[in-house]
Amino acid sequence: YYGAPDAEEIIICMGSVYGTACETVDFLNSRGRKTGVLHVHLYRPFVDALLLGSIPESVKRIAVLDRTKESGSTGEPLYLDVVKALCHTRPEVEIVGGRYGLGSKNTTPSQIISVFDNLKLPEPKTNFTIGIVDDVSYLSLPEEEEVDVTDKDTFQARFWGLGSDGTVGANKNSIKIIGDHTDQYAQAYFSYDSKKSGGVTISDLRFGKKPIRAPYLVHTADFVACHTPAYIYTYDMLAPLKKGGSFLLNIAWSDEEIEAKLPASIKRALAERNAEFYVIDAATIAEELGLGGRINTICQAAFFKISKVIPVDDAVTYMKQAIVSSYGKRGEDIVKMNYNAVDAGISQLRKVEVPESWNKAEDKAEIERDAPDFITDIADVMNRQEGDSLPVSAFVDHVDGTFPQGTSRYEKRGIAFNIPRWIPENCIQCNQCSYVCPHAVIRPFLLTEEEKANAPEDYETITGMRQYDQYQFRIQPSALDCTGCGNCAEVCPSKEKSLVMEPLADQMHQAENWDYSMTISRKENPLKKFSVKGSQFEEPLLECSGACAGCGETPYVKLATQLFGDRMMIANATGCTSIWGGSAPSMPYCPNRDGHGPSWANSLFEDNAEYGFGMYLGYNQIRNRALQLVKDLEKFDDLPADLSQALADFNEFSQDRERSREVSDKLTQVLKNCKLSGEAGETCKRLSDLSDYLMLRSQWIIGGDGWAYDIGFGGLDHVLASGEDVNVLVLDTEVYSNTGGQASKATPLGAVAQFAAGGKERQKKDLGLMAMSYGYVYVAQISMGANYNQTLKALREAEEYDGPSLVIAYAPCINHGIRGGMVLSQQREKDAVETGYWHLYRFNPDLEAEGKNPFVLDSREPKRDYTEFLKGEVRYTSLSQKYSPEKVDEIFAKARDAADRRYKTYQRLAAAEE
Ligand SMILES: Cc1ncc(C[n+]2csc(CCOP(=O)(O)OP(=O)(O)O)c2C)c(N)n1
Ligand code: SF4
Ligand code: SF4
Ligand code: SF4
Structure with a gap:
């Protein structure tokens, strides 16, 4: 028990909310209230006597907080236990129950105050909720403005970063510096959106001389940093900034540009709060120092200089010590480079005066947006990281958990540094750029003469090829949806490249050209849909997903939607495919212009095959x-x-x-x-x-190797054995990608992964061979960049096969550490096949019925050295940090033997009845 010994109102709770309750109790009691909080440490066995012995005699009313919602129950579990414990012994005590923290909401002191205020009412509300605005069943307690109950000497800071820019790492490092070198307490929370890379990161840090209890995010900040310039247009970053606080902005602007371009809302917030405003051009400094995009150390040094949480000279010393321990082994140059980054962060920080006139800064007229209500009322709010402010009524149309499709196209994240520019005179109209784009954001368009005449001025086109020469042809990327992965330009096969990557800043006009392209009429596909080129004249029904730039998974699924999308039903296993495939409110699966698109749902990681099978059976019933x-x-x-x-x-x-x-x-x-x-x-x-x-649907069951090879394998096997007409697509990244690269049974021998730090010791499971053993399952292995046609053929055959099909697709992933980056995704798919690392085949039981060998080996004898492939990826080359060169060679040789054996098995199968 914590609080006033003569408290009349107390809260009973479990878990970390106790810290918030204690802080709030101190705050209220210092203002003359008599409140307390009882913390249940051990829930089972629940000992009534201990509970009763801890409740002060003076208590008249109790609020029990549960972080759960038991549908159909008369109350939540802890509430019922407390009621039972007191009903005979202290029946005069009034007990109410409430829920908190649902949907991962923060529980803040002001919510706890509302619980105590509720207890003061003549008839306190029971079954209440806090943390939400329930304007449907009216169970939520009214909440006053947030109070800051943290110790006044505790320093609170919030940092906005771009996923993988190093902000989170730098903040973890700051916490360590302060924790290790001072007697201060330190606390940090990190939150992320659900984009795979290139999303938002928010770091909330607290430092102080007294223990820090606040188990919730920072809502009143002494310091706010924005490490990503574009965020100033999107997020209300200064909302938590205290009066007199500091704001650090990473931006390349001069003072004049700041005056001209800084959004009025930010100017007003700075002026109203009498804030100190600092800028640093970390991107340019990093570039000049040879650090590429790594701005983290520069910004971290600037933070220490502004915040003075420790003397700045000490901070510099500790940061440099940390650099030596992190990079010492990588040579003096790297250490020096990072030392210079620290020094530049201190010396090149610039203070900007905040003129009084900013108090009256006026917003520019907003450009009206043509978007559905769901986008403006829900998706935009959530994407601004303000979803917690939405009232319950906003979701009444979504009570069954369904969300509209095609919402990702409205995000227009503009995260690419470079985007492709089309050079029409070089283009051979092969549509390969569109075929491989992981985000479906570069497409071929066919225009009538009239459409061409109405197009924006710089909208160049060329006459279509023979089968469609009545139209004008154009390749158009979407400037604001492109992630800048570069795969399109990389694969472009024209003699002189028809796509060159150029800075987004110089290519913004392409946004308008894309918008125009989306308005032109749909033309009947002039080519065969089931051809590489023809498939790209079909609308992709998976677009603008939040997958990493260059992800190897999405192009396969996008292609499947172009071939079968208007009748697909997709059951999706949890994994990257479910995160880029449908994280509220972002839905990249979309309907075509007739309103038909894939229906998509995600159940669990472990039961996806059964879930998809259930969809299939339910539909067919x-x-x-x-x-x-x-x-x-x-x-x-x-x-x-x-x-x-x-x-x-x-x-x-x-x-x-x-x-x-x-x-x-x-x-x-x-x-x-x-x-x-x-x-x-x-x-x-x-x-x-x-x-x-009435329609004949196409049932797809999609997921990663962690699902198919490991956790969901039992169910997958069962569903394949059923003989029913379902199609399984396994995106094989050879690791559990979504959770950071843990080894799965698909991880090949020698690959370094989480839980396989010394390289995986056993060879990859042959899932395809296992499925083939049934004899009536269509099985294929594909690798898009190696053979576009074979990929398309396999997907088509799988779908047409009247029985279960399993397609296993090789998918490069950021977890592989591709040397040269994800721009090489398609190239790696090619390398994998040419070096014998991955094999292409199709096993079609229908061929057997025709008296043919059902197994067709589509991979030729490897023409390049197997180890050449391994040397292109950090997951293999990092073995050399652990082992001697001889040992690494030995592991590589074993890996090659395992792959050779596999290939020989396939050769035997292919030769079986020749
Ligand atoms: C039963 C269960 N265990 C663990 C998790 C956490 N989890 C979510 S996604 C994932 C990895 C998925 O890996 P994979 O199937 O290979 O798909 P990928 O992310 O590579 O596309 C894990 C471990 C979970 N959701 N459910
Ligand atoms: S750079 Fe990548 S995301 Fe952008 S259009 Fe090309 S392939 Fe698509
Ligand atoms: S890949 Fe190159 S040549 Fe082919 S359509 Fe695209 S831009 Fe034209
Ligand atoms: S599979 Fe890899 S590259 Fe693709 S989204 Fe997941 S982590 Fe990113």
């Missing part, structure tokens, strides 16, 4: 009912001609994958307008109610 109703309807005489025709067409093509959509849509339309009465009319209506289920 209802579809069978619809098919029966079609039969029933046909039995009626004198059906209207249009209905008879629609039924006949439907029957003819209901099982035709490519035409099922057309005949189902037609029948749906006719049923909608059907005026029949009596039994026939009733049957029509019942069928019309089920018209969403």
Whole structure:
């Protein structure tokens, strides 16, 4: 128990909220209230006597806080235990229960004050919630403005960084410096959005001479830093800044540019708070020092200089000591470079005067945005990191957890440094740039002469090739959605490159060209959809995802949506695919212009195959009912001609994958307008109610190797064994990518991964071979960059095969540490096959029925050295930090032997019946 010995109102709680409650109790009691908090340390066994012995005699009212929501229960668990403990012994005590911290909300002192204020009311509310504004069931307690109850000498700071710019690492380092070298207490919280890389990072740090209890994020800051210039347009960063606090902005602007360009809201906030404003051009300094984009040390030094949490000279000494221990082994030059970064952070920091006129700075007129309500009312708010402010009523249309599709295209993150510029005269119109783009943000467009005439001035085009020469052709990237991975330019096969990467800052006009491209009419695909070039004239129904720049996973799924997207149902395992595939409010799966797109859902990591199988069975159960109703309807005489025709067409093509959509849509339309009465009319209506289920769908089950090879393997095996018509796509990054690269059974021998620090000791599992052993499962291994055609062919065959299919796709990932970067994703897919690291094959049981060998080996005999591949990735080369060169050679040789053995097995299979 903590608080007033003669408290009349107390809170009973478990876990870290106790710290907040203690702080708040101190705050309230210092203002004359008599409050307290009882902390339950041991929940089971729950000892009534100990609880009763800890509650002061003076207590009249108790609020029990639970961080859980037990649907259907009369109260939450701790509340019920407390009620039971007191009901006979102290029945006069009034007990209410409430929920806190739901949806990972912070619990702050002002929320705790609202709990104590509730206890003071004549009739305190029970079953209340705090931390949300519940304007639907009105259970939330009203919350006053946030109070700052932290010790006045505790220094609080918030840093905004870009994922992988080093901000988080630098802040961890600052915490260590202060923790190790001073007697101060230190605390840090790090929060991230759900983009894979290139997202937002927020670091909240506290330092102080007294113990720090506050187990919540900083909401009143002495210091705010913005390490990413673009954020000043998006986030309300200065909201927590205290009066007299400091703001550090990393930006290349002169004082004049600041006056001209700094958003008015920031100017006003600085002036109103009488804040100190500092700038540093960390990006230029880093570039000049040879640190590339690593601005972290420079900004960290600037922080120490401004904040004075410790004497700046001490901070410099400690930072330099930390540099020696981190980089000492990498040579004097690296150490020197980082020393210089520290010195530059101190010496090149510039203070900017905040003129009084900024108090009245006026906002520029906002450009109106053509976006659905969901985007402006929910997605934009969440993307500004202000989602916690949304009231419950904002979500009434989403109570079942469904979110609209196609929301990612509105994000326009503008995170690329360089984007591709198209050089029309070099272009051979192969569409390969579009084929490989991980974000579907470079596409070929076909324009009529009129559309060309209406286009923006710099919208160059060339005459389309033979099959579509009635149109003008243009390759258009989306400037603000491109991540700058460079894969498009890298693969561009024209003699002189038709794509060159140029700074986004110089290419902003492309944004308008993209917007125009999105308005032009859709043309019938002039080529075969199932060809590399033709597939890219189909709308991608996965676009602008939050995957890392250059991710190897997304191009496969994007291609599948171009081939089957308007009838796909996707069950997605948890993993990167579910994070870039659908993290609220960002939904990159989208409908086509007719409103048809993949339905997508994510269940668990471990049960995805079963989940997808359930989708398939559930859908078909209802579809069978619809098919029966079609039969029933046909039995009626004198059906209207249009209905008879629609039924006949439907029957003819209901099982035709490519035409099922057309005949189902037609029948749906006719049923909608059907005026029949009596039994026939009733049957029509019942069928019309089920018209969403007429289509032959394409069931996909998608996930990573961690899911398919390891945790979900039992279920996957079971579903493949079922013989049903489901398609499984495994994006094989050879590690658990989403959680930072843990080894899976797909990790090859020798690869360094988490839990395999010395290189994996055993060889990769052959999932494909296991599935082939059933004899009735279609199996393929693909690697897009190695063979675009084989990838497309395998996806097509898998989908067409009337039974279970398993496609395993090699997917380069940031966790591989590709030397040369993710710009080489496609190239690595090619290298993998050419060096015998990865093998391409297709096993099609249908061929057996034709008397042919079902196994087709699409990989040629490796023409390059296996170790050449390994030497291109840090996950292999880092072995040399642990082992002697001889030992590394030995591991590499073992890895090559394992891959050779695999290839020989495939060769034997391919030769079996020749
Ligand atoms: C049962 C369970 N264990 C662990 C996790 C945490 N987790 C989420 S995603 C993930 C890794 C997924 O790896 P993989 O299947 O290879 O997909 P990738 O991220 O590589 O696309 C893990 C371990 C979880 N969600 N559920
Ligand atoms: S740079 Fe990358 S993200 Fe941008 S258009 Fe090219 S392939 Fe797509
Ligand atoms: S890859 Fe190059 S040549 Fe091919 S369409 Fe794109 S820009 Fe043109
Ligand atoms: S698979 Fe790798 S590259 Fe792709 S999003 Fe995940 S971590 Fe990033």
